[in-house]
Amino acid sequence: xxxxxPAERYLRSDRMPHIWCPGCGIGxxxxxxxxxxxxxxxxxxxxxxxxxxxxxxxxxxxxxxDSFHTTHGRAIPFATGLKxxxxxxxxxxxxGDGDLFAIGGNHFIxxxxxxxxxxxxxxxxxxxxxxxxxxxxxxPEEAIASTSPYGxxxxxxxxxxxxxxxxxxxxxxxxxxxVTQMKKAMKEALLKKGFSFVEVISPCPTLYGRRNRLGDxxxxxxxxxxxxxxxxxxxxxxxxxxxxxxxxxxxFVDRERxxxxxxxxxxxxxxLGNRYVRASQ
Amino acid sequence: MHxxxxxxxxxxxxxxxxxxxxxGALAGGCRFVAGYPITPSTEVVExxxxxxxxxxxxxxxxxxxxxxxxxxxxxxxGGKRAMTxxxxxxxxxxxxxxGFAIMTETPxxxxxxxxxxxxxxxxxxxxQADMMQAxxxxxxxxxxxxxxxxxxxECFDLTIKAFNLAEQYRVPVLVMMDECVGHMMExxxxxxxxxxxxxxxxxxxxxxxxxxxxxxxxxxxxDMARAGQGYRFHMTGLTxxxxxYPDMTVTGQARLLGRLIDKIKKNAAALTDVVEDQVxxxxxxxxxxxxxxxxxxxxxxxxxxxGRRVGSLRLRTAWPFPEHLIRDLAxxxxxxxxxxxxxxxxxREVERCAQGARVVSVPHAGGTVHDPAIIVxxxxxxxx
Ligand SMILES: Cc1ncc(C[n+]2csc(CCOP(=O)(O)OP(=O)(O)O)c2C)c(N)n1
Ligand code: SF4
Numbered sequence: 001x002x003x004x005x006p007a008e009r010y011l012r013s014d015r016m017p018h019i020w021c022p023g024c025g026i027g028x029x030x031x032x033x034x035x036x037x038x039x040x041x042x043x044x045x046x047x048x049x050x051x052x053x054x055x056x057x058x059x060x061x062x063x064x065x066d067s068f069h070t071t072h073g074r075a076i077p078f079a080t081g082l083k084x085x086x087x088x089x090x091x092x093x094x095x096g097d098g099d100l101f102a103i104g105g106n107h108f109i110x111x112x113x114x115x116x117x118x119x120x121x122x123x124x125x126x127x128x129x130x131x132x133x134x135x136x137x138x139x140p141e142e143a144i145a146s147t148s149p150y151g152x153x154x155x156x157x158x159x160x161x162x163x164x165x166x167x168x169x170x171x172x173x174x175x176x177x178x179v180t181q182m183k184k185a186m187k188e189a190l191l192k193k194g195f196s197f198v199e200v201i202s203p204c205p206t207l208y209g210r211r212n213r214l215g216d217x218x219x220x221x222x223x224x225x226x227x228x229x230x231x232x233x234x235x236x237x238x239x240x241x242x243x244x245x246x247x248x249x250x251x252f253v254d255r256e257r258x259x260x261x262x263x264x265x266x267x268x269x270x271x272l273g274n275r276y277v278r279a280s281q
Numbered sequence: 282m283h284x285x286x287x288x289x290x291x292x293x294x295x296x297x298x299x300x301x302x303x304x305g306a307l308a309g310g311c312r313f314v315a316g317y318p319i320t321p322s323t324e325v326v327e328x329x330x331x332x333x334x335x336x337x338x339x340x341x342x343x344x345x346x347x348x349x350x351x352x353x354x355x356x357x358x359g360g361k362r363a364m365t366x367x368x369x370x371x372x373x374x375x376x377x378x379x380g381f382a383i384m385t386e387t388p389x390x391x392x393x394x395x396x397x398x399x400x401x402x403x404x405x406x407x408x409q410a411d412m413m414q415a416x417x418x419x420x421x422x423x424x425x426x427x428x429x430x431x432x433x434x435e436c437f438d439l440t441i442k443a444f445n446l447a448e449q450y451r452v453p454v455l456v457m458m459d460e461c462v463g464h465m466m467e468x469x470x471x472x473x474x475x476x477x478x479x480x481x482x483x484x485x486x487x488x489x490x491x492x493x494x495x496x497x498x499x500x501x502x503x504d505m506a507r508a509g510q511g512y513r514f515h516m517t518g519l520t521x522x523x524x525x526y527p528d529m530t531v532t533g534q535a536r537l538l539g540r541l542i543d544k545i546k547k548n549a550a551a552l553t554d555v556v557e558d559q560v561x562x563x564x565x566x567x568x569x570x571x572x573x574x575x576x577x578x579x580x581x582x583x584x585x586x587x588g589r590r591v592g593s594l595r596l597r598t599a600w601p602f603p604e605h606l607i608r609d610l611a612x613x614x615x616x617x618x619x620x621x622x623x624x625x626x627x628x629r630e631v632e633r634c635a636q637g638a639r640v641v642s643v644p645h646a647g648g649t650v651h652d653p654a655i656i657v658x659x660x661x662x663x664x665x
Contacts, residue, residue, distance in 0.1 A: 014526075277334070
């Protein structure tokens with residue numbers, strides 16, 4: 001008797017094998033994501049996945065839903081147009097740390113500020129995987145990257161703090177070690193109305209792991225296990241990441257605020273009365 | 282199909298080109314606009330912001346032009362007709378997404394109300410110096426469509442046309458206005474909705490499991506789906522096959538690019554849109570577009586008054602360049618005179634097609650229009 005892997009129906013089997021390296025964490029996040037969709041009850045035809053460019057940017061191409069592989073850094077503004085045009089779609093942006101927070105940082109902060117109804121999943125591998133392991137805005141101080149060969153002296157972003165400050169209504173962080181919690185966070189994010197953000201700390205053994213002598217991905221899992229501290233509701237100011245020290249994980253933010261579209265419709269209805277015509281699907 | 286009456290302000294109006302462009306978009310079925318303010322184009326989005334809530338449209342002021350130029354692509358794949366509006370510096374930022382729209386065959390409209398450049402240049406003053414950027418500004422090789430209105434009426438008419446061509450060919454269409462036509466007030470007649478032809482989206486009706494999102498029809502253009510219909514399609518800016526899946530091979534590249542270029546090139550004659558005036562039997566022909574065509578017309582009339590046979594040819598579609606037409610004309614006339622508000626951009630195309638006929642460029646640095654006397658002098662000297 002063969003049992004279908006629940007992930008399979010959400011993936012484009014005609015595109016396998018995928019491009020990711022052995023031991024890469026991106027696949028683990030996708031596995032959790034498919035299960036989160038499954039448990040969320042969101043119909044596949046109501047789900048769109050939008051990615052930017054990068055190793056993580058390839059996720060959209062493997063998802064068996066309406067999927068969009070856009071340009072580097074611009075998945076969020078693409079998703080903004082898509083969501084405003086097709087409000088009954090659940091729109092998920094799935095991309096890497098460089099894509100979302102270096103070249104795309106401006107779009108992230110504004111989408112969070114507007115509370116656009118979308119879920120952003122960031123696979124944070126602390127480096128630019130696709131282009132060979134360069135410095136990214138989340139690379140910890142001291143870490144070696146191909147463009148910081150002596151180590152990084154820049155101060156990195158603390159993503160949950162950034163997301164919360166800009167107005168995200170749901171913020172969680174887990175590592176690829178925490179598959180159950182990650183899946184649950186993704187599901188909660190999918191079902192949350194408004195701008196939800198899930199950061200997943202993920203190994204890139206090929207580049208970041210090798211350069212920083214972190215061992216193979218199994219070793220990285222062990223590190224995640226020993227360094228992680230679960231603190232739901234933690235003050236996001238205090239969850240920044242270093243080369244050593246604790247990795248604070250958990251659900252940090254879960255709050256309510258009118259979404260962009262709800263605010264827009266309520267506002268125009270109030271100002272224009274029956275002159276206001278809602279956008280048709 | 283005809284225009285949705287909700288968006289059509291039928292009647293005679295006294296408005297500028299920016300406002301007329303907005304009305305053209307509304308009449309052309311545009312229901313999503315993303316923009317970022319920039320002189321001299323801002324009035325277009327200001328009017329959109331005012332008009333859209335009453336016609337079921339969504340306007341969003343994005344955080345920059347990179348965002349607005351891809352938000353429109355998202356909206357198109359969500360089912361809308363969409364446009365963005367900008368000028369010089371913003372147009373530069375949009376280049377990547379013109380390429381993205383070409384590669385993903387996303388029908389959409391980019392309006393550029395041209396001002397003097399480079400860089401911040403002359404924010405409030407006219408130029409026509411983005412014509413080559415319009416053609417070649419995004420990386421890679423491609424074909425697209427660009428139209429050039431020379432009056433507020435044409436800002437209205439050609440914006441509708443831009444939406445229709447975008448849908449028909451599934452390409453981005455650029456409306457290359459300039460500060461003068463954008464800000465000049467004139468009478469604009471908006472026809473009745475039933476008099477406005479709309480080329481609808483080429484929705485696919487393929488069965489759910491048989492649809493190939495990038496399989497072209499006979500005219501080389503594929504039919505389109507939108508998110509949420511159940512097709513579960515994929516699209517990417519990578520070189521891709523009919524399924525929309527990455528196909529980064531030499532043959533894949535040749536096949537896709539060949540088709541994307543051919544779907545425009547093979548229709549260049551159908552896309553040609555020029556206004557000819559006394560071109561038959563002319564010794565010299567003045568080729569112009571946009572605001573410069575109105576100055577050129579004055580000059581042409583002045584030279585004709587002295588008994589010379591001078592024709593005028595005005596480009597309403599700049600890209601694809603009406604190559605066949607100029608090549609044909611080149612066998613009949615002695616000289617082409619090409620005034621434009623730049624140091625010589627479209628004149629290069631004329632030179633390419635002139636086949637021995639002389640070509641005289643009448644450049645201008647921008648900031649204002651040509652003095653007609655300069656064009657008169659150029660024509661007179663060319664005929665000597
Ligand atoms: C405009 C632009 N600049 C640069 C690149 C090259 N590039 C491709 S992916 C990438 C970085 C990806 O890093 P990240 O988002 O962290 O994703 P990862 O590959 O690590 O999953 C860069 C710089 C590009 N494709 N487009
Ligand atoms: S380079 Fe790193 S991020 Fe990219 S697939 Fe390989 S392990 Fe994963």
